[in-house]
Amino acid sequence: MRITMVGTGYVGLVTGTCFANVGNDVTCLDIDQKKIDKLNNGVSPIYEPGLDEMIQRNTKAGRLHFTTDAANAYQSAEVVFICVGTPSDEKGRADLKYVLAAAADIGKAIEAGPGSTGGGADERRAKIIVVKSTVPVGTNKKVQDEIAKHTKKPYKMGSNPEFLKEGAAINDFNKPDRVVIGAEDEGTGDRLRKLYDPFTRNGHPIFVMDIPSAEMVKYAANAMLATKISFINEIAALCEHYGSDVDEVWRGMTSDKRIGNQFLYPGLGYGGSCFPKDVLACISMGDECGHPTPLLTSVHAVNQDQRGRFIKKLDDHFGQGGLSGKRVAVWGIAFKPGTDDIREAPSLTLMNALLDRGASVVAHDPVAHETCRDHGMQDRIDYSDDVYDMLDGVDALVICTDWPEFKQPDFEQMRKRMGQPVVFDGRNLYQTQAMRDEGFVYYSVGREPVNAPVPTNA
Numbered sequence: 001m002r003i004t005m006v007g008t009g010y011v012g013l014v015t016g017t018c019f020a021n022v023g024n025d026v027t028c029l030d031i032d033q034k035k036i037d038k039l040n041n042g043v044s045p046i047y048e049p050g051l052d053e054m055i056q057r058n059t060k061a062g063r064l065h066f067t068t069d070a071a072n073a074y075q076s077a078e079v080v081f082i083c084v085g086t087p088s089d090e091k092g093r094a095d096l097k098y099v100l101a102a103a104a105d106i107g108k109a110i111e112a113g114p115g116s117t118g119g120g121a122d123e124r125r126a127k128i129i130v131v132k133s134t135v136p137v138g139t140n141k142k143v144q145d146e147i148a149k150h151t152k153k154p155y156k157m158g159s160n161p162e163f164l165k166e167g168a169a170i171n172d173f174n175k176p177d178r179v180v181i182g183a184e185d186e187g188t189g190d191r192l193r194k195l196y197d198p199f200t201r202n203g204h205p206i207f208v209m210d211i212p213s214a215e216m217v218k219y220a221a222n223a224m225l226a227t228k229i230s231f232i233n234e235i236a237a238l239c240e241h242y243g244s245d246v247d248e249v250w251r252g253m254t255s256d257k258r259i260g261n262q263f264l265y266p267g268l269g270y271g272g273s274c275f276p277k278d279v280l281a282c283i284s285m286g287d288e289c290g291h292p293t294p295l296l297t298s299v300h301a302v303n304q305d306q307r308g309r310f311i312k313k314l315d316d317h318f319g320q321g322g323l324s325g326k327r328v329a330v331w332g333i334a335f336k337p338g339t340d341d342i343r344e345a346p347s348l349t350l351m352n353a354l355l356d357r358g359a360s361v362v363a364h365d366p367v368a369h370e371t372c373r374d375h376g377m378q379d380r381i382d383y384s385d386d387v388y389d390m391l392d393g394v395d396a397l398v399i400c401t402d403w404p405e406f407k408q409p410d411f412e413q414m415r416k417r418m419g420q421p422v423v424f425d426g427r428n429l430y431q432t433q434a435m436r437d438e439g440f441v442y443y444s445v446g447r448e449p450v451n452a453p454v455p456t457n458a
């Protein structure tokens, strides 16, 4: 099939490459010329394990193309997937300006097009416009209306929310837990189902449903996952207060099959380009239709507080004004391991809090230095390519991302190089007993502090 992906970001690039990999002819369109130039030189603008090789192989085979030429990309496609960003606006609603701008261009291209396959008079072969971006219920209708302002030629609408996880995106797309398709009629659903056949043939489920339900599935899924994270973080806060150990609580609780053990790890709260904005968008959807969502409002509030609670541990340890002039090392910038995405990353909140308090920061991330620099952090912090060199003389180490390479470090070298052996672990990477034995002062989430100084007013 001839496919155009609109937006060559984490979703458009991965899904476009995977569609090309099974034999489709895919054009990835973007308005960012720099991104497209990079891709045409065989370089991926994002870090995603395995993606570079797949891009190069499929480009070489002539199945994968990158362009900024919207008219051609739209006219030649049988199926157009809209994969542009839907960030939060100032009120927390999903901002649809990129989606609707793409829709207007699609409408103009259909109108100007040749009127053959993918836009012709034959309804059964009409171009399908699929919204893959995460959008509030009703957005497909808005996209349809926007296209209709520019053309009277036939086209079909579909919704296909994407569930890939950055860091495991290729595997998630090739072996999906499920594929969800919303279609305006049976024929459109069947055509989209066929497109996913290579990915669902081995028993991975595909659900075809009405468009409003498909739009809601994605928000319901992300809201549930965010809820699990805020839930365990709230329990972790209680554990700290009452002297319980959240690891033990986790073991005892998650052995109940009805609860399960996935996505219930305490830490710095959720970040990234999806959960924060999708929870806010859900809350806005509720407000707009007069059905408030108190549960999700609390999920968001707990998540916001979680970072503040962690920063308070640093404040309490160093005392009033005590961070001023201190040097703090940060391990991990990306919002989670396996990606260079730092949107809404907890590390940014923590590093900014340290800078605000007059500390200087040296950070290391295996892949996210460039994205961090581009995020206004070029000159504000130092970057280190080595996890140990950066520890020379520092007053504390803060761990923000659970990259595998941080999980079993050389503790002796760390202790010797640090000015003060103080570790603030936002990901509970280490056993508290091991840190006690290694002689660190160690703060984590939902567990007792180790070797912490007794407050002078106690």
Ligand SMILES: NC(=O)c1ccc[n+]([C@@H]2O[C@H](COP(=O)([O-])OP(=O)(O)OC[C@H]3O[C@@H](n4cnc5c(N)ncnc54)[C@H](O)[C@@H]3O)[C@@H](O)[C@H]2O)c1
Residues within 6 Å of the ligand: 006, 007, 008, 009, 010, 011, 012, 029, 030, 031, 032, 035, 083, 084, 085, 086, 098, 101, 102, 132, 133, 134, 135, 162, 163, 164, 165, 166, 273, 274
């Ligand atoms: N990142 C994820 O893990 C993930 C997972 C599932 C769903 N989603 C959803 O998918 C959507 C895209 O997310 P993303 O992370 O890939 O975004 P992104 O910001 O990485 O990429 C979006 C791209 O769209 C381009 N763009 C904007 N307007 C355009 C236009 N008119 N024509 C062509 N290109 C245009 C931008 O230049 C950018 O490269 C969002 O709605 C997001 O919520 C993201």
